[in-house]
Amino acid sequence: MTSSRDQIPSARRIVVKVGSSSVSGANVGQIGMLVDALASAHARGSEVILVSSGAIATGIPFLKLDARPTDLATQQAAAAVGQNVLIYRYQESLDRYAIVAGQILLTAGDMENPTHRSNAQRAMERLLGLRILPIVNENDTVATQEIRFGDNDRLAAMVSLLVGADVLVLLSDIDALYTRPPGEPGAERIDVVPFDDELTEVTFGDIGAAGVGTGGAGTKVAAAKLAAAAGIPTLLAATESVADALSGAPLGTWFEAAAL
């Protein structure tokens, strides 16, 4: 078990989750830097699984839409178009390191269905054994949990459990968990969340800051708790700090896990 940030560099298996606003629109250029950090963890022998949102946000310009569609069917259409482009962008960047990506589209329901779960587990194990980098997103054609509730954070936690990850890293446009939404007066960064801390002192905002994503601090904390109960610690950090985060730097918010 990884018990503190400085053990991330020696983690055997790492699940990294990145939010839509970090890899699309004005931030599409961050894909290169994210891939640099993932490739460096891969090179030191860690098995890395990326859970990436961003299909809808990536697809919007291809549908000639100016803004995020409000109806579910068009959101799903944008995701179908954008997922393809998103994976292409990751693969193009991974080519610099001769790493091959494998696309896995899952639902939270798949993780609860024993047959689907064991199929996904077997495929994931084989991909990792082949040193391929699995890139997971919600299967938006058949599930809309993330679209409706911003919950790829939960899917990332469930994937961590599925693969028995040593650590889960949740990246987004906020750099840590704060006692109040960051930017509000009196908001203070929380360094470490002990296991079973109910975080009663924290006030959560409604949505993510950037507008294209749908998650927020609440879904991240819920995901961290799910992982923590299974013995997996979580680091919440800014996407731009991914290299430092995977090097064990003292940043973000560290959620301690249950000692199992």
Ligand code: GLU
């Ligand atoms: N899975 C979808 C995506 O990757 C949903 C994200 C969202 O609702 O913005 O784009």
